[in-house]
Amino acid sequence: MDLTLKIWRQANVDEDGKIVNYSISDVSPDMSFLEMMDMHNEQLINKGEDPVAFDHDCREGICGMCSMFINGEAHGPDRLVTTCQLHMRKFKDGDTIVIEPFRANAFPVIKDLAVDRSAFDRIQQAGGFISVNTSGNTQDANAIPIEKHDADKAFDAATCIGCGACVASCKNASAMLFVSAKVSQYSLLPQGKVEATDRVLNMVKQMDEEGFGNCTNTGACEVECPKGISLENVARMNSEYLYASLKG
């Protein structure tokens, strides 16, 4: 396949960026999108040009590091995959592909397609944990049975990989889906219920301070989420938040 790539190039956070056009040929449909980017970078290096910076690590869709906005969609046209699992067979010979970073005020660009998502870490630090010491002197793991239905729901929420596709897809750059996934995971488990009130208040406060927008229930985040995190979690967080606010 021969393709035209329109890639966002930006030297660092302080400089203005722009779209630069490249062409690439002999792309195999079996390649992953990032392997195509590798090939492109190899060609740039051999020409003595600066390769395109992008984040990536595990390349099996679980670490959440890759973060490209491809043809107007976070992680590209395929559903339920991250960019590293997107394969070139989803494109046709002669296609033009526009590749941008995940855009949000809370995600400043580091270089080209790599952005700083440390805001997510700070939200987790505000309350995304259960305050139990790691000494191993806890009770037996089977001491509290947990209804399978709840355990499964908690698991589904916990599969969030923290990639930020929800934020990049949202017209308000809201992080509600991300935050609600963590809030839901813990609020569904007996171990997490103990400090549920403080958790939701603190995490939402931090989320607002980081400059993420509000949720207007458009649902783009759910569509683009590579792990299929459900909007139901946002509803659960809203109810947790309301309850916590009333409880004071």
Added chain:
Amino acid sequence: MKLNKVKIRYRKNSNGTTSIRLNYFGGYSYENGIKKALRLIRTLPDHLITNPNTEKDKLKNIHLKEQALIIASDWEKNLLLKKNESSFKKNNFFSNLNSKIPDGPLADKWTNHKSKINLVSPANKRSIDIIVVGTGLAGASASATLAELGYNVKTFCFQDSPRRAHSIAAQGGINAAKNYQGDGDSTYRLFYDTIKGGDYRSREANVYRLAEVSTNIIDQCVAQGVPFARDYGGLLDNRSFGGVLVSRTFYAKGQTGQQLLLGAYSAMNRQIARGKIKMYNRHEMMDLVLVNGKARGIIARNLVNGEIERHSAHAVVIASGGYGNVFFLSTNAMGSNVSASWKIHKRGAHFCNPCYTQIHPTCIPVSGEHQSKLTLMSESLRNDGRIWVPKKLEDVKAIKSGELKPTDLNENDRDYYLERRYPAFGNLVPRDVASRAAKERCDAGFGVNKTGEAVYLDFAAAITRYGKEQALVKGQDENDPILVKKLGQEVVRAKYGNLFQMYEKIVDQNPYETPMMIYPAVHYTMGGVWVDYNLMTSIPGCYAIGEANFSDHGANRLGASALMQGLADGYFVLPYTIGDYLSDDIRTGPISTDTPEFESAEKEVKNRIDSLINNKGKNSVDFYHKKLGKIMWDKCGMSRNTKGLKEAMIEIKKLREDFYKNVSVPGSSSEFNEQLAKAGRVADFLELGELFAKDALERTESCGGHFREESQTPEGEALRDDKNFSFSSAWEYNGEPSKAKLHKEQLKFEAIEVKTRSYK
């Protein structure tokens, strides 16, 4: 004057001084300390040589010293003449590596040790700093626990968040001897399975401790909110993994590593919020700093702006994972590297058993030249999947040309080779055995994809079995094949849904309808930094935990044991043992970074970076990484032989020299520069690879993941040589990988009978 009479030993004492001893060893030659010998011996006070008690001893010392002077000047002359140092015979005695295994019966060692080791009071912990490098299961759990105990922790990771470390990608599960299934599991059985699975090449006391603390891990993780799979009664569910006859593996679908890591990450977050952990994301450790022989800090590079930073601490913990990426293609993350381990190796930490590499049997086969990494399909799939190739070569041909579909082949024409060769364990033989069996079939021409390197993993039988069961439960017709298939697929989807989806995305085939294709790939490295029972390396104050160390898995790791070891080391072992060392440091006070040691380490790092950036050669970093990977896979892969290994050593050395001459790293050192970061990592792989081949060459037996073609039974099974190789090979850095010096740690088994490993 012959050069083979006197042995000179340099030795670093725990108080930071260095002493030098001369021993008389007729018949052995010795090449250590070649450069410093003359200078040191000339300035050597007699009493440092040995400990003379009598007049006779003193005279003997003087005599020895005179002799040593002559020998040393000879050595120096040889050096000047650049004579080939290979004329030195290799040193061949059991080194007195002190593994510090506590006395007493195996089952009591850890408990006794814990109650006897020195502690640091809570007040004193506040004035002690610890650096942790890496945030996988081991690094994250250690950081959280050390901070919780009161130490000031500084944690480093090269990713943009600690949650992205590659433990996140572990799929299948975590072992623990809970015996919730009541199927006869116990601490001893987990210990036994791990030792046997490791082909009797692991350290007994460490493995027993691992089995002992395994149950705590599950309790801990559940308390942290890790959503393990549960049954309808609300209790924890288990599955079975290779190499064992019980169900002791706890899991969270195919994302167990993710859930455990997020648990450890959340424990870290709690401590980051308290200010007890200072987190350095997008930072890479560039070197270890030693002050008076002790690990006292690191030089790190901020990957965003390229700044070089000095960080000091009272102890340094390396939790940077394994080195599978030396093969270029592996199931490791793209950024996984050996650099932290290799840098401490070059500063004095022994590197142990580098040749023990796990080649995982169930990975998605290579599709072409462009491939950047391989994807694992969890071993848990072997619970329900059956592995086979066609019996007849003409069927293989027909399948390859597309004339025949695998589903068209009837049962009699299929060779379920694992069930045939290993009836007791069948498809659940350990990973090394399954991998070699796949290679054997493919080498014989039965590989089923276009490259001839793939076998089938078939779920049709499981789908039918589960479907019938569900039909019965629901009171529906169990003889309706369409219904049975539908119900069966639902069960399989619930168990392995995410793995099937991943397979379909990559290969573009539906594994519910047609068998998966799989082939072995590099996955895990059992070898690593040598550590004692306290997990301290041979550098005082420098620790290695998780996959980065060598001790628990011997020559082969069992499935679902890596997660167990990472968390055991981080949550339950290191936090105790590190106190023993740090109790000497309560009066030390803050370590200054404004010292000549930090100065010179920083300078070295800067020079290395500058030379890479300014090289302006003609080949990219990946060009070298791919070449190295090919040498490793062809000559140090699933089966190895003398000729190939010797060639590998020479080729890797040549490649390394070419790298330094011709590598091209674009951009500058003061910006976000991924190529530069990668160049540094590949440079270290180019050294490690050579040591890897050397280690494999020395070990002429077959054991676990290390298969030497010269050492096999007539049926082609691996043949261990306990008489000559029941030891761990700890390599001391000696200027160049090929000149590394071997220290042997003899393996003693007290609670277990060493047997031939059989899964038949």
